[in-house]
Amino acid sequence: MQTYTYPDLVNKLVNLRNLAVPPVKGETSGTFSSYDRSSVYDETTDTYQEWGANRDGDGFIRKEEEGMVVLELDGPGVIWRVWSAIAKEGHMKIFIDGKKTPVFDRPFRAFFESYSDERSPLNFPELTPILSRGRNSYVPISFQKSIKIIFEEGWGEYYHFTYTTFPKGTIVPSYTGVFDKESSIALAKVDRKLYRKQDAHEKIENIKEEKIQKVIQSKQKETIFETVNSGAMTKFVIRPKFTDFSQEEITEILRSVTLSIFWDDDEKASVWSPLGDFFGTAPGINSYQSLPLGMTEEYFYSNWFMPYTKGVKVIIENEGEQKIDIEASICHTPLPIEETSHLLRFHAKWHRDEFLDLDKERFKKNGDRWPDWPLLLVEGKGRYCGVSMHVYNTWEQPEEEPQTWWYGRWKDKTIDWWWGEGDEKFFIDNEKFPSTFGTGSEDYIGYAWAAEPPFSMFESAFASQPYVELDANGHTSVNRFHVGDNVPFQEKFEGFIEKYKSNHWGENNCCIYSTVVYWYQEPDVKDKYGKVNLKERLKYIHN
Structure with a gap:
């Protein structure tokens, strides 16, 4: 029987090592959101109806006398993330463990802005970031028996509640609406850790650092690190020497050079990606820092915890026309075989429009699965941990002159250019309707x-937009990482994001997605993603 204190739960937000621990039976996750309820699965025909419905701002489970029920869940569990596009004065009521009196009964807006019952405003800027208008809270809300959330009229528009439930018998503290001294200090410590982002993760003892310097000629590859021992990579840093190259050349190099990582005696790489994309952004160098990944003008870093039993091989291949000079450092730690043989292996793969074994006809404009676009399709046991997306969405300038900004605002736009209406949908372990x-x-x-x-x-x-064009016409780079709120699966994970715009949506307009997905998987189960040729990778990297 597992017992978690509130500080234990808070520390899960920065513990990357936990991601390699296999999910136990009874560990589940999902998201309650305001998605359009006209999207349904028809069991009699095994098809999906109104699957691209897009009135997503006010969906709910049911209405009761006190308001609309937006979340109802049996414990033990924890709400990891609450998000809203606009939180207003209508009350949010949180009922814990079946009690009739809510432990929280205040404006939804106050949930993001106030702390406990104190007069002073909430002051955890890293745990409750406002990201380009979006309200986020990563302050865990735990419950032992159950949780129910009701919104009163005037609460706002759009919501997400992302959760984990633990196996029966797990003990967690139930949220009371007030955080005690120990819990408050735990939140303050983690908030301060997250401020430092790339150094926020839990520290690991007995670390060894290997420093590497390589010149990799055109059309050549080099093994930059190899060991046959049992252990884990804990930090990986690349320092490219790009001083003699133009920005356009650097952009091409970061797609032409690839990173491959092989665990144990595997013949197939578990990690394969263009070098730049692996570190969470594209095209080119776009500075940002997050907990697991980041990029600056001087170096790129990864903090993913990467265990192995029979060793690891890290290869950088240069398929471009220019030789490249890089420095790298790899931190690793020895671990007993008894531990690593039971841990999951880290995976990361780059792809564009890869449907694998899916029936592509169902995903075309008139198919019942449109507009789903596959992020990740894998089998076996593991944890989904996030994605970075490069969206190349470009269009001809409209002839009509807008009254405001580049294309106007709201319904007065001169062109419907926006790419990002698409919802994420995660199907876990053969479920017919996505739990997220x-x-x-x-x-x-x-x-x-x-x-x-x-x-x-x-x-x-946990989330960044390292690049977007000033007028949005061209490249956009975004990422989202799941640490505390990772998505466990026992048999299968099928993750999609809706893509409403086709690759070519006008005579000279296009909308192209490429992505790197990050996950952990059982050692003996291989994913189906392969390498992508250089010609395909170099498409859509320049405006």
């Missing part, structure tokens, strides 16, 4: 109203 069903691509990341100018860049521990 979101309300929009920017909502999943954590920002809001992203079709409306101005278009800002931002960074945080």
Whole structure:
């Protein structure tokens, strides 16, 4: 029987090592959101109806005398993340463990702005970031028996509640609406850790650092690190020497050079990605810092915890025309075989429009699964931990002159250019209706109203937009990482994000997605993703 204190739960937000622990039976996750309830699964025909419905701002479970029920869940469990596009004065009521009196009964807006019952405003800026209009709270709300949340009229628009439930018998503290001294200090410590982002993760003892310097010639590859021992990589840093290259050349190099990582005696890489994309952003160098990944002009870093039993091999391949000079450092720690043989293996794969074994006809415009676009399709036991997306959405300038900004605002736009209406949908272990069903691509990341100018860049521990064009016409780079709120699966994970715009949505307009997905998986189960050729990778990297 597992017992968690509130500080234990808070520390899960920064513990990357936990991601490699296999999920136990009874550990589940999901998201309650305001998605359009006209999207349904028809069991009699095994098809999906109104699957692209897009009135996502006010969906709910049912109405009761006190208001609309937006979340209802049996414990033990924890709410990891609460998000809203606009939180207003209508009350949010949180009922814990079946009690008739809510432990929280205040304006929804106050949930993001106040702390316990104190007069002073909440002051955990890293745990409760406002990301380009989107309100986020990563302050855990735990419950032993059950939780129910009701919104009163005037609460706002759009919501997400992302949760984990633990196996029966697990003991967690139940939220009372007030945080005691120990809990408050735990939140303050983690908030301060998250401020430092790349150094926020839990520290690991007995670390060894390998420093590497390589010149990799055109059309050549180099093994930059290899060991046959049992252990784990804990930090990976690349320092490319790009001083002699133009920005355009750097952008091409970061797609032409690839990273491959092989665990144990595997013949197939568990990690394969263009070098730049692996570190969470594209195209080119876009500075940002998060907890697991980041990029600066001087170096790129990864903090993912990567265990192995029979060793690891890290290869950098240069398929470009220019030789490259890089420095790297890899931190690793020895671990007993008895531990690593039971841990999951880290995976990361880059792809574009990869449907694998899916029936692609169902995903076309008239198919019942449109507009789902596959992020990740894997089998076996593991944990989904996040994604970075490069969206190349570009269009011809409209002839009509707008009254405001570049293309106008709201319904007065001169062109319907916005790419990100698509909801995330995660199907776990053969479920027919996704346990996570979101309300929009920017909502999943954590920002809001992203079709409306101005278009800002931002960074945080778990979500960032390292790049977007000033007028949004061209490249957008976003990422979202799941640490405390990772998505466990026992048999299968099928993750999608809706893509309403086709690859070519006008005579000279296009909308192209590429992505790197990060997850952990059983050692003996291989994913089906392969390498992508250089010609395909180099498409859509320049405006």
